[in-house]
Amino acid sequence: MATDALAAPATAAGGPPRRPGRGVRSNENVAGWLFVAPVLVILGLFLLLPILMALWVSLTDWNGQGSPFTGRVPFVGADNYTRLFTEDGLARRDFMTSIRNNLYYVAIVVPVQTALALGLALVVNNRMLRGKGFFRSAFYFPSVTSSVAISVVFLFLFANSGAVNALLGVFGISGPQWFADSRGVLHLLLGAVGLDTAPAALADGGPFGLSWWEWISGPSVAMISIITLVVWTTSGTFMLMFLAALQNVPVALDEAGMLDGASRWQRFRYVTLPMIKPTMFLVLTLGLIGSWQVFDQVYVMSQGEPAKTTLTPAYLSYRTAFRDFDYGSGAAISFVLFLIIIVFTVLQRRMLAERDTDVPRRGRWRRRVPGGSSS
Numbered sequence: 001m002a003t004d005a006l007a008a009p010a011t012a013a014g015g016p017p018r019r020p021g022r023g024v025r026s027n028e029n030v031a032g033w034l035f036v037a038p039v040l041v042i043l044g045l046f047l048l049l050p051i052l053m054a055l056w057v058s059l060t061d062w063n064g065q066g067s068p069f070t071g072r073v074p075f076v077g078a079d080n081y082t083r084l085f086t087e088d089g090l091a092r093r094d095f096m097t098s099i100r101n102n103l104y105y106v107a108i109v110v111p112v113q114t115a116l117a118l119g120l121a122l123v124v125n126n127r128m129l130r131g132k133g134f135f136r137s138a139f140y141f142p143s144v145t146s147s148v149a150i151s152v153v154f155l156f157l158f159a160n161s162g163a164v165n166a167l168l169g170v171f172g173i174s175g176p177q178w179f180a181d182s183r184g185v186l187h188l189l190l191g192a193v194g195l196d197t198a199p200a201a202l203a204d205g206g207p208f209g210l211s212w213w214e215w216i217s218g219p220s221v222a223m224i225s226i227i228t229l230v231v232w233t234t235s236g237t238f239m240l241m242f243l244a245a246l247q248n249v250p251v252a253l254d255e256a257g258m259l260d261g262a263s264r265w266q267r268f269r270y271v272t273l274p275m276i277k278p279t280m281f282l283v284l285t286l287g288l289i290g291s292w293q294v295f296d297q298v299y300v301m302s303q304g305e306p307a308k309t310t311l312t313p314a315y316l317s318y319r320t321a322f323r324d325f326d327y328g329s330g331a332a333i334s335f336v337l338f339l340i341i342i343v344f345t346v347l348q349r350r351m352l353a354e355r356d357t358d359v360p361r362r363g364r365w366r367r368r369v370p371g372g373s374s375s
Contacts, residue, residue: 060074124139
Protein backbone atom coordinates (compact mmCIF):
# COMPACT_ATOMS: atom_id res chain seq x y z
CA MET A 1 0.00 0.00 0.00
CA ALA A 2 2.77 2.43 0.89
CA THR A 3 4.60 1.61 -2.31
CA ASP A 4 1.47 2.19 -4.40
CA ALA A 5 0.81 5.46 -2.67
CA LEU A 6 4.33 6.67 -3.39
CA ALA A 7 4.22 5.49 -7.03
CA ALA A 8 0.89 7.15 -7.86
CA PRO A 9 1.97 10.78 -7.30
CA ALA A 10 5.18 10.18 -9.21
CA THR A 11 3.26 8.88 -12.20
CA ALA A 12 0.79 11.73 -12.08
CA ALA A 13 3.52 14.33 -11.80
CA GLY A 14 5.60 12.86 -14.58
CA GLY A 15 2.73 12.52 -17.08
CA PRO A 16 1.89 9.37 -19.01
CA PRO A 17 4.36 6.51 -18.69
CA ARG A 18 6.95 6.32 -21.49
CA ARG A 19 7.03 3.21 -23.59
CA PRO A 20 10.09 1.16 -22.77
CA GLY A 21 12.73 1.15 -25.49
CA ARG A 22 11.03 3.78 -27.66
CA GLY A 23 14.02 6.09 -27.65
CA VAL A 24 16.44 3.25 -28.42
CA ARG A 25 14.39 2.09 -31.40
CA SER A 26 14.14 5.64 -32.71
CA ASN A 27 17.92 5.97 -32.55
CA GLU A 28 18.32 2.67 -34.36
CA ASN A 29 16.04 3.84 -37.17
CA VAL A 30 17.97 7.07 -37.55
CA ALA A 31 21.27 5.20 -37.59
CA GLY A 32 19.92 2.76 -40.20
CA TRP A 33 18.80 5.57 -42.51
CA LEU A 34 22.17 7.26 -42.11
CA PHE A 35 23.97 4.07 -43.12
CA VAL A 36 21.87 3.55 -46.28
CA ALA A 37 21.70 7.26 -47.20
CA PRO A 38 24.88 7.22 -49.37
CA VAL A 39 23.60 4.26 -51.39
CA LEU A 40 20.17 5.85 -51.78
CA VAL A 41 21.75 9.09 -53.01
CA ILE A 42 23.94 7.24 -55.51
CA LEU A 43 21.03 5.13 -56.80
CA GLY A 44 18.83 8.21 -57.03
CA LEU A 45 21.39 10.22 -59.00
CA PHE A 46 22.67 7.51 -61.32
CA LEU A 47 19.65 5.17 -61.65
CA LEU A 48 16.31 6.72 -60.72
CA LEU A 49 17.00 10.19 -62.15
CA PRO A 50 18.21 8.90 -65.55
CA ILE A 51 15.15 6.64 -65.77
CA LEU A 52 12.85 9.59 -65.14
CA MET A 53 14.77 11.65 -67.70
CA ALA A 54 14.45 8.87 -70.27
CA LEU A 55 10.72 8.62 -69.52
CA TRP A 56 10.38 12.30 -70.32
CA VAL A 57 12.37 11.89 -73.54
CA SER A 58 10.00 9.07 -74.60
CA LEU A 59 7.16 11.63 -74.50
CA THR A 60 8.95 14.11 -76.75
CA ASP A 61 10.27 14.34 -80.32
CA TRP A 62 13.84 15.08 -79.29
CA ASN A 63 16.46 14.60 -82.03
CA GLY A 64 19.50 14.64 -79.76
CA GLN A 65 20.45 18.28 -80.30
CA GLY A 66 20.44 20.55 -77.28
CA SER A 67 18.70 19.76 -74.04
CA PRO A 68 15.50 17.69 -74.08
CA PHE A 69 14.15 19.71 -71.15
CA THR A 70 13.72 23.02 -72.93
CA GLY A 71 10.50 24.39 -74.33
CA ARG A 72 11.84 24.12 -77.89
CA VAL A 73 11.53 20.31 -77.84
CA PRO A 74 8.09 19.22 -79.15
CA PHE A 75 5.98 17.32 -76.64
CA VAL A 76 4.14 14.46 -78.39
CA GLY A 77 2.71 12.61 -75.40
CA ALA A 78 2.03 8.93 -76.09
CA ASP A 79 2.49 9.19 -79.87
CA ASN A 80 5.85 7.39 -79.70
CA TYR A 81 4.09 4.47 -77.99
CA THR A 82 1.00 4.35 -80.19
CA ARG A 83 3.17 4.26 -83.32
CA LEU A 84 4.59 0.97 -82.13
CA PHE A 85 1.20 -0.75 -81.84
CA THR A 86 -1.56 0.98 -83.77
CA GLU A 87 -0.16 3.02 -86.67
CA ASP A 88 0.75 1.28 -89.92
CA GLY A 89 4.28 2.07 -90.90
CA LEU A 90 7.91 1.09 -90.70
CA ALA A 91 8.16 1.83 -86.98
CA ARG A 92 5.48 -0.71 -86.03
CA ARG A 93 6.71 -3.30 -88.52
CA ASP A 94 10.28 -3.11 -87.24
CA PHE A 95 9.15 -3.25 -83.62
CA MET A 96 6.87 -6.24 -84.17
CA THR A 97 9.58 -7.98 -86.15
CA SER A 98 11.95 -7.50 -83.22
CA ILE A 99 9.32 -8.83 -80.81
CA ARG A 100 8.80 -11.90 -83.00
CA ASN A 101 12.54 -12.55 -83.18
CA ASN A 102 12.95 -12.13 -79.44
CA LEU A 103 10.03 -14.45 -78.69
CA TYR A 104 11.72 -17.22 -80.65
CA TYR A 105 14.98 -16.36 -78.91
CA VAL A 106 13.44 -16.57 -75.43
CA ALA A 107 11.48 -19.74 -76.22
CA ILE A 108 14.69 -21.55 -77.18
CA VAL A 109 17.39 -19.98 -75.00
CA VAL A 110 15.70 -20.07 -71.58
CA PRO A 111 14.72 -23.78 -71.53
CA VAL A 112 17.90 -24.99 -73.25
CA GLN A 113 20.34 -23.04 -71.09
CA THR A 114 18.46 -24.02 -67.92
CA ALA A 115 18.43 -27.72 -68.82
CA LEU A 116 22.08 -27.63 -69.90
CA ALA A 117 23.16 -25.80 -66.74
CA LEU A 118 21.30 -28.27 -64.54
CA GLY A 119 22.78 -31.21 -66.42
CA LEU A 120 26.31 -29.84 -66.08
CA ALA A 121 25.73 -29.22 -62.37
CA LEU A 122 24.58 -32.80 -61.89
CA VAL A 123 27.69 -34.03 -63.69
CA VAL A 124 30.20 -32.04 -61.64
CA ASN A 125 28.28 -32.77 -58.42
CA ASN A 126 28.75 -36.51 -58.89
CA ARG A 127 30.80 -37.83 -56.00
CA MET A 128 32.45 -40.44 -58.23
CA LEU A 129 33.71 -37.89 -60.77
CA ARG A 130 37.44 -37.28 -60.82
CA GLY A 131 38.92 -33.91 -61.71
CA LYS A 132 35.92 -31.91 -60.56
CA GLY A 133 37.92 -28.70 -60.40
CA PHE A 134 38.97 -29.03 -64.04
CA PHE A 135 35.46 -29.66 -65.31
CA ARG A 136 33.98 -26.82 -63.25
CA SER A 137 36.57 -24.40 -64.61
CA ALA A 138 36.11 -25.66 -68.17
CA PHE A 139 32.33 -25.33 -68.05
CA TYR A 140 32.51 -21.89 -66.44
CA PHE A 141 35.29 -20.49 -68.65
CA PRO A 142 32.99 -19.26 -71.51
CA SER A 143 31.00 -17.21 -69.01
CA VAL A 144 33.99 -15.07 -68.03
CA THR A 145 35.27 -14.59 -71.59
CA SER A 146 34.47 -11.38 -73.45
CA SER A 147 31.19 -11.74 -75.33
CA VAL A 148 32.56 -9.58 -78.14
CA ALA A 149 35.60 -11.86 -78.58
CA ILE A 150 33.41 -14.98 -78.57
CA SER A 151 31.03 -13.37 -81.07
CA VAL A 152 33.91 -12.73 -83.47
CA VAL A 153 35.07 -16.34 -83.13
CA PHE A 154 31.54 -17.60 -83.84
CA LEU A 155 31.43 -15.43 -86.96
CA PHE A 156 34.36 -17.44 -88.32
CA LEU A 157 32.82 -20.74 -87.20
CA PHE A 158 29.50 -20.02 -88.93
CA ALA A 159 30.97 -18.50 -92.09
CA ASN A 160 29.99 -20.06 -95.42
CA SER A 161 33.30 -21.92 -95.51
CA GLY A 162 33.65 -22.15 -91.73
CA ALA A 163 34.08 -25.10 -89.41
CA VAL A 164 30.35 -25.67 -88.88
CA ASN A 165 29.58 -26.08 -92.59
CA ALA A 166 32.70 -28.20 -93.01
CA LEU A 167 31.48 -30.49 -90.23
CA LEU A 168 28.03 -30.70 -91.82
CA GLY A 169 29.68 -31.54 -95.14
CA VAL A 170 31.27 -34.63 -93.57
CA PHE A 171 27.74 -36.02 -93.11
CA GLY A 172 26.69 -35.01 -96.62
CA ILE A 173 24.70 -31.96 -95.50
CA SER A 174 25.08 -28.70 -97.38
CA GLY A 175 25.24 -26.04 -94.71
CA PRO A 176 23.22 -22.84 -95.08
CA GLN A 177 24.54 -19.34 -95.58
CA TRP A 178 24.20 -18.52 -91.92
CA PHE A 179 24.24 -14.74 -92.07
CA ALA A 180 22.80 -14.28 -95.56
CA ASP A 181 19.71 -16.52 -95.56
CA SER A 182 16.67 -14.76 -94.10
CA ARG A 183 14.34 -17.75 -94.28
CA GLY A 184 13.04 -19.20 -91.05
CA VAL A 185 13.81 -22.71 -89.85
CA LEU A 186 10.28 -23.92 -90.61
CA HIS A 187 10.56 -22.35 -94.05
CA LEU A 188 13.81 -24.22 -94.68
CA LEU A 189 12.35 -27.54 -93.52
CA LEU A 190 9.35 -27.14 -95.80
CA GLY A 191 11.65 -26.14 -98.64
CA ALA A 192 13.50 -29.43 -98.22
CA VAL A 193 10.30 -31.28 -99.16
CA GLY A 194 9.45 -28.98 -102.06
CA LEU A 195 7.28 -26.36 -100.29
CA ASP A 196 9.43 -23.29 -100.79
CA THR A 197 6.67 -20.68 -100.76
CA ALA A 198 4.38 -19.56 -97.99
CA PRO A 199 0.87 -21.10 -97.99
CA ALA A 200 -1.72 -18.70 -99.41
CA ALA A 201 -3.80 -18.86 -96.22
CA LEU A 202 -0.85 -17.65 -94.16
CA ALA A 203 0.75 -15.21 -96.58
CA ASP A 204 -1.81 -12.43 -96.03
CA GLY A 205 -3.28 -11.00 -92.87
CA GLY A 206 -1.97 -11.28 -89.37
CA PRO A 207 -1.66 -9.19 -86.21
CA PHE A 208 0.40 -6.01 -85.83
CA GLY A 209 1.33 -5.59 -89.48
CA LEU A 210 3.00 -8.99 -89.95
CA SER A 211 1.53 -11.93 -91.82
CA TRP A 212 0.80 -15.18 -90.05
CA TRP A 213 3.59 -16.82 -92.02
CA GLU A 214 6.10 -14.26 -90.74
CA TRP A 215 5.00 -15.01 -87.17
CA ILE A 216 5.27 -18.81 -87.43
CA SER A 217 8.08 -19.37 -89.95
CA GLY A 218 10.56 -19.79 -87.12
CA PRO A 219 13.86 -18.12 -86.31
CA SER A 220 16.39 -17.65 -89.06
CA VAL A 221 19.60 -19.65 -89.16
CA ALA A 222 21.46 -16.48 -88.19
CA MET A 223 19.36 -16.28 -85.02
CA ILE A 224 20.07 -19.97 -84.41
CA SER A 225 23.81 -19.25 -84.46
CA ILE A 226 23.35 -16.41 -81.95
CA ILE A 227 21.23 -18.68 -79.77
CA THR A 228 23.97 -21.32 -79.85
CA LEU A 229 26.54 -18.76 -78.76
CA VAL A 230 24.41 -17.42 -75.91
CA VAL A 231 23.51 -20.87 -74.56
CA TRP A 232 27.18 -21.86 -74.60
CA THR A 233 28.34 -18.72 -72.78
CA THR A 234 25.60 -18.46 -70.13
CA SER A 235 25.17 -22.08 -69.04
CA GLY A 236 28.36 -22.00 -66.98
CA THR A 237 27.12 -19.21 -64.70
CA PHE A 238 23.80 -20.94 -64.07
CA MET A 239 25.65 -24.22 -63.55
CA LEU A 240 27.38 -22.70 -60.51
CA MET A 241 24.00 -21.64 -59.08
CA PHE A 242 22.58 -25.13 -59.52
CA LEU A 243 25.76 -26.66 -58.13
CA ALA A 244 25.49 -24.59 -54.94
CA ALA A 245 21.85 -25.66 -54.57
CA LEU A 246 22.65 -29.33 -55.17
CA GLN A 247 25.37 -29.28 -52.54
CA ASN A 248 22.82 -28.02 -50.02
CA VAL A 249 20.49 -30.98 -50.62
CA PRO A 250 20.91 -33.35 -47.66
CA VAL A 251 22.55 -36.60 -48.71
CA ALA A 252 20.32 -38.45 -46.23
CA LEU A 253 17.24 -37.68 -48.32
CA ASP A 254 18.76 -39.23 -51.42
CA GLU A 255 19.93 -42.26 -49.47
CA ALA A 256 16.48 -42.67 -47.90
CA GLY A 257 14.92 -42.67 -51.35
CA MET A 258 17.45 -45.25 -52.49
CA LEU A 259 16.60 -47.50 -49.54
CA ASP A 260 12.90 -47.15 -50.39
CA GLY A 261 13.61 -48.50 -53.87
CA ALA A 262 13.27 -45.25 -55.79
CA SER A 263 15.06 -45.10 -59.13
CA ARG A 264 17.57 -42.38 -59.97
CA TRP A 265 14.98 -40.49 -61.99
CA GLN A 266 12.42 -40.74 -59.18
CA ARG A 267 14.93 -39.44 -56.63
CA PHE A 268 15.79 -36.56 -58.95
CA ARG A 269 12.14 -35.69 -59.60
CA TYR A 270 10.68 -36.07 -56.12
CA VAL A 271 13.68 -35.22 -53.92
CA THR A 272 16.21 -33.07 -55.77
CA LEU A 273 13.96 -30.85 -57.88
CA PRO A 274 11.70 -29.74 -54.99
CA MET A 275 14.77 -28.91 -52.90
CA ILE A 276 16.32 -26.70 -55.60
CA LYS A 277 13.09 -25.02 -56.67
CA PRO A 278 14.12 -21.53 -55.38
CA THR A 279 17.32 -21.74 -57.41
CA MET A 280 15.32 -22.90 -60.42
CA PHE A 281 13.14 -19.81 -60.12
CA LEU A 282 16.22 -17.59 -59.85
CA VAL A 283 17.85 -19.14 -62.92
CA LEU A 284 14.67 -18.89 -64.99
CA THR A 285 14.12 -15.28 -63.95
CA LEU A 286 17.68 -14.20 -64.71
CA GLY A 287 17.59 -16.11 -67.99
CA LEU A 288 14.31 -14.51 -69.00
CA ILE A 289 15.52 -10.99 -68.21
CA GLY A 290 18.84 -11.52 -69.97
CA SER A 291 17.13 -13.01 -73.03
CA TRP A 292 15.00 -9.92 -73.52
CA GLN A 293 18.06 -7.68 -73.14
CA VAL A 294 20.28 -9.36 -75.74
CA PHE A 295 22.30 -6.70 -77.53
CA ASP A 296 26.06 -7.17 -77.83
CA GLN A 297 25.93 -10.46 -79.77
CA VAL A 298 23.48 -8.95 -82.26
CA TYR A 299 25.56 -5.78 -82.56
CA VAL A 300 28.78 -7.67 -83.29
CA MET A 301 27.51 -10.59 -85.38
CA SER A 302 24.61 -9.34 -87.51
CA GLN A 303 23.31 -5.86 -86.57
CA GLY A 304 19.80 -7.15 -87.19
CA GLU A 305 20.47 -8.72 -90.59
CA PRO A 306 19.71 -10.63 -92.74
CA ALA A 307 16.42 -8.93 -93.56
CA LYS A 308 15.97 -7.94 -89.89
CA THR A 309 15.61 -11.56 -88.78
CA THR A 310 18.03 -11.01 -85.88
CA LEU A 311 16.63 -7.61 -84.90
CA THR A 312 15.78 -7.45 -81.18
CA PRO A 313 13.99 -4.73 -79.18
CA ALA A 314 17.18 -3.79 -77.31
CA TYR A 315 19.15 -3.36 -80.52
CA LEU A 316 16.22 -1.61 -82.22
CA SER A 317 16.06 0.89 -79.35
CA TYR A 318 19.77 1.64 -79.78
CA ARG A 319 19.53 1.91 -83.56
CA THR A 320 16.47 4.15 -83.46
CA ALA A 321 18.02 6.54 -80.95
CA PHE A 322 21.70 6.66 -81.91
CA ARG A 323 21.56 6.00 -85.65
CA ASP A 324 18.20 7.42 -86.72
CA PHE A 325 18.43 10.20 -84.10
CA ASP A 326 14.85 9.55 -83.01
CA TYR A 327 15.53 9.52 -79.29
CA GLY A 328 11.86 9.72 -78.31
CA SER A 329 10.94 6.51 -80.15
CA GLY A 330 14.11 4.79 -78.96
CA ALA A 331 13.30 5.59 -75.34
CA ALA A 332 9.70 4.47 -75.86
CA ILE A 333 10.90 1.10 -77.16
CA SER A 334 13.11 0.67 -74.10
CA PHE A 335 10.20 1.33 -71.72
CA VAL A 336 7.93 -1.07 -73.60
CA LEU A 337 10.70 -3.65 -73.31
CA PHE A 338 10.88 -2.94 -69.58
CA LEU A 339 7.13 -3.59 -69.23
CA ILE A 340 7.43 -6.81 -71.23
CA ILE A 341 10.14 -8.06 -68.88
CA ILE A 342 8.04 -7.18 -65.83
CA VAL A 343 4.97 -8.96 -67.21
CA PHE A 344 6.85 -12.13 -68.11
CA THR A 345 8.63 -12.17 -64.76
CA VAL A 346 5.35 -11.85 -62.86
CA LEU A 347 3.76 -14.60 -64.95
CA GLN A 348 6.73 -16.85 -64.34
CA ARG A 349 6.56 -16.10 -60.61
CA ARG A 350 2.91 -17.09 -60.51
CA MET A 351 3.57 -20.30 -62.42
CA LEU A 352 6.40 -21.35 -60.10
CA ALA A 353 4.88 -20.04 -56.88
CA GLU A 354 4.76 -22.35 -53.91
CA ARG A 355 1.32 -23.90 -53.40
CA ASP A 356 0.80 -23.92 -49.64
CA THR A 357 -2.17 -26.15 -48.89
CA ASP A 358 -2.39 -24.85 -45.34
CA VAL A 359 -3.07 -21.29 -46.46
CA PRO A 360 -6.68 -20.84 -47.64
CA ARG A 361 -7.59 -18.88 -50.71
CA ARG A 362 -8.96 -15.44 -50.04
CA GLY A 363 -12.73 -15.38 -49.82
CA ARG A 364 -13.14 -19.16 -49.79
CA TRP A 365 -12.68 -20.37 -46.25
CA ARG A 366 -10.68 -19.68 -43.14
CA ARG A 367 -8.42 -22.09 -41.35
CA ARG A 368 -9.64 -23.11 -37.93
CA VAL A 369 -7.26 -22.64 -35.06
CA PRO A 370 -7.06 -25.80 -32.90
CA GLY A 371 -8.73 -25.27 -29.57
CA GLY A 372 -10.37 -21.99 -30.57
CA SER A 373 -12.78 -20.32 -32.93
CA SER A 374 -12.07 -19.67 -36.60
CA SER A 375 -9.94 -16.57 -37.23
